[in-house]
Amino acid sequence: MSRFCRITGTGSCLPPRRLSNADLAVELAAQGIETSDEWIVERTGIRARHFVDAGVGSSDLAAQAARQALAAAGRQAQEVDLIIVATSTPDMVFPSTATMVQHKLGIAGCPAFDVQAVCSGFVYALTVADAMIRAGSVQTALVIGAEVFSRILDFKDRTTCVLFGDGAGAVVLEAADQPGILATDIHADGKHRDILCVPGHVSGGSVLGDPVLKMDGQAVFKLAVGVLEDTARASLAKAGLQDTDIDWLIPHQANIRIMQSTARKLKMPLDKVVVTVDQHGNTSAASIPLALDVAVRDGRIQPGQILMLEGVGGGFTWGSVLLKY
Numbered sequence: 144m145s146r147f148c149r150i151t152g153t154g155s156c157l158p159p160r161r162l163s164n165a166d167l168a169v170e171l172a173a174q175g176i177e178t179s180d181e182w183i184v185e186r187t188g189i190r191a192r193h194f195v196d197a198g199v200g201s202s203d204l205a206a207q208a209a210r211q212a213l214a215a216a217g218r219q220a221q222e223v224d225l226i227i228v229a230t231s232t233p234d235m236v237f238p239s240t241a242t243m244v245q246h247k248l249g250i251a252g253c254p255a256f257d258v259q260a261v262c263s264g265f266v267y268a269l270t271v272a273d274a275m276i277r278a279g280s281v282q283t284a285l286v287i288g289a290e291v292f293s294r295i296l297d298f299k300d301r302t303t304c305v306l307f308g309d310g311a312g313a314v315v316l317e318a319a320d321q322p323g324i325l326a327t328d329i330h331a332d333g334k335h336r337d338i339l340c341v342p343g344h345v346s347g348g349s350v351l352g353d354p355v356l357k358m359d360g361q362a363v364f365k366l367a368v369g370v371l372e373d374t375a376r377a378s379l380a381k382a383g384l385q386d387t388d389i390d391w392l393i394p395h396q397a398n399i400r401i402m403q404s405t406a407r408k409l410k411m412p413l414d415k416v417v418v419t420v421d422q423h424g425n426t427s428a429a430s431i432p433l434a435l436d437v438a439v440r441d442g443r444i445q446p447g448q449i450l451m452l453e454g455v456g457g458g459f460t461w462g463s464v465l466l467k468y
C-alpha cells in the first residue's frame with residue numbers, strides 16, 4: 144500500500160506588539176524618515192505588522208505555534224519524530240532553531256534541523272518532511288516557519304522597512320494511506336542573489352558586511368510573478384489536476400499586487416486567495432503557515448478541499464505544494 148502524508152493540525156503565533164502603518168510612520172518620522180499609510184497600502188496592501196520585543200527569538204514564536212498545531216492535531220509533543228524549522232532569522236548562528244524548539248517542547252531524540260530558503264522556506268520544509276514521511280522513516284512531523292525580520296531591517300530604508308513583520312506558523316504532518324500532499328515542486332537560481340539579500344556575516348568575532356535587508360523591489364516583483372505561475376502549473380501537472388480544481392490559493396504574503404497577478408494567471412477569483420498580508424506584512428517563511436492557520440481557524444478551509452501553497456524568496460528560491468486538506 145502506498146504511503147502518503149497529510150496535515151492534521153495547524154497553529155500560529157504573532158507577537159503582541161502590533162504596529163499599524165500610522166504607528167510605524169510616527170516611529171520612522173522621529174528618525175527623519177517619511178512614509179504614509181496611503182503609500183504603503185497602495186503599493187503593497189499592508190496595513191499592519193507585528194514586531195517582537197527585545198529578548199524574543201524565532202524559537203519562542205515557533206514553539207508557541209507548534210504547541211497550537213499539536214493541540215489542533217490531538218497529538219502530544221512526545222509523538223513527534225521530526226522537527227523542521229524554516230527560518231532566515233535563527234536565534235543564533237548555531238545550534239539550529241529547530242533544536243531549540245525541540246527543547247522548548249520538552250522532548251529529545253528526534254531529528255531537528257533548519258531549512259534556509261528565505262520566503263520559500265516553508266514550502267521547502269514541507270517538501271522535505273513529505274519525502275521523509277513517504278520514505279517510511281518518520282510518522283509524525285512538525286513543520287514550522289518562524290521569523291523575526293524586524294531584527295534584520297534597516298529602519299533608515301523606507302523602501303524595505305515598511306514591508307516586513309514577525310511571526311510563526313506550524314503544521315503537524317502525519318503518515319496516511321490517502322493523500323494529503325499531492326505534489327511538490329521546488330527550485331532555486333543563485334544568480335539572482337543580489338536582488339534580495341542580507342549581505343553580512345560573522346567572522347573573527349565581528350559582524351562583517353552589512354547585516355540588514357537589501358532589495359531591488361522591482362526586479363523581485365517581476366521575477367516573483369513569473370515563477371509563481373510556473374511552479375503552480377508544475378505542481379498541478381504532477382498531480383494531474385487543473386487550475387479550476389484549486390479551492391484555495393495560499394501564496395507567500397509579500398505584496399497584494401503579486402498575489403492578484405498570480406491569481407489572474409491561474410484564473411482564480413480573488414476571494415479564493417487567502418490574504419493576510421494586510422494584517423501581518425511579509426513574514427517570510429512564516430507567511431504561508433500563518434495564512435493557512437487563519438483560514439483553517441475561521442472555517443474557510445474545509446476537509447477535502449484542494450489547497451495550493453506557493454512561495455518565492457531570496458536566493459532566488461521558489462516552489463509550491465499542492466495538497467488535499
Ligand code: ACO
Pocket residue numbers: 177178179182183186187262301302303305306339358359360361363364367395396397398425427455456457
Ligand atoms: N513611503 C513613501 N514613499 C516611498 C516609500 C515609502 N515607504 N518607499 C519608497 N517610496 C518612494 C520612492 O522613494 C519613490 O519616490 P520617487 O519616485 O520620488 O523616487 C517612489 O516611492 C516609488 O518607489 P519605487 O521603489 O519605484 O516603488 P514601487 O512602485 O516599485 O514599489 C515595492 C516598491 C512596494 C517594494 C515594489 O517594488 C514591490 O512590491 N516589489 C516586490 C518586492 C516585495 O514584495 N518584496 C518583498 C520581499 S521579497 C519576497 O518576499 C519574495
